Amino acid sequence: MTDYSTTAKRASLGIALVTVITLLTRINLRTSEDGGVLGAILYLSQFFTILTNAIIMVVMALIASGRNVSVRWVKTVVIAIVIVGIIYHLLLAHLVDFTGLAFWADHGVHTVVPALSLVWWLFLVSKPAFQWSDLGLWVQWPIAYCTYILIRASFSGFYPYPFLNLPELGWNGLAVSIAGLLVSFIVAGLVITAVGRVVSIRS
Numbered sequence: 150m151t152d153y154s155t156t157a158k159r160a161s162l163g164i165a166l167v168t169v170i171t172l173l174t175r176i177n178l179r180t181s182e183d184g185g186v187l188g189a190i191l192y193l194s195q196f197f198t199i200l201t202n203a204i205i206m207v208v209m210a211l212i213a214s215g216r217n218v219s220v221r222w223v224k225t226v227v228i229a230i231v232i233v234g235i236i237y238h239l240l241l242a243h244l245v246d247f248t249g250l251a252f253w254a255d256h257g258v259h260t261v262v263p264a265l266s267l268v269w270w271l272f273l274v275s276k277p278a279f280q281w282s283d284l285g286l287w288v289q290w291p292i293a294y295c296t297y298i299l300i301r302a303s304f305s306g307f308y309p310y311p312f313l314n315l316p317e318l319g320w321n322g323l324a325v326s327i328a329g330l331l332v333s334f335i336v337a338g339l340v341i342t343a344v345g346r347v348v349s350i351r352s
């Protein structure tokens with residue numbers, strides 16, 4: 150556990166508000182296509198991006214309210230939201246062509262919130278010493294999500310991401326995709342850890 154500075158708490162409140170506004174905008178834009186708010190929420194809850202942004206929103210709100218949230222767990226969430234931005238811009242951005250408010254809402258969850266969360270972590274939070282057990286912690290959320298979406302998709306037939314599309318990939322291809330995803334979380338976590346250490350030494 151750690152005590153968060155006043156600046157960190159204020160910044161976390163700002164990130165929570167940005168995330169709330171972005172998620173509400175996404176829900177509102179989807180409402181007309183899914184027959185209401187509930188339908189929009191059910192549809193959007195299939196996406197790792199939306200769920201991870203929702204977790205960021207809750208975590209940042211808890212920190213802003215003075216809750217002493219585990220710094221290691223917060224780091225895990227930050228790694229996840231950074232991965233959201235990286236995967237989107239490397240693999241998925243070319244698949245969509247949003248305009249207007251949808252464009253800004255899309256970049257809110259894929260660009261703005263990940264960037265703000267990373268900057269917040271690097272410059273405003275005390276860094277815990279790296280432990281090898283952290284590697285297992287970093288991959289818990291993507292494993293949980295993959296399990297959830299594969300079970301859900303087995304009933305709905307909808308796979309939100311090409312790299313989790315079991316009918317297209319087959320079990321072997323799916324295993325390779327998930328393994329690559331988990332490796333990306335570990336690599337991102339190690340890079341963020343190294344950068345955080347450099348920032349801490351220089352500050």
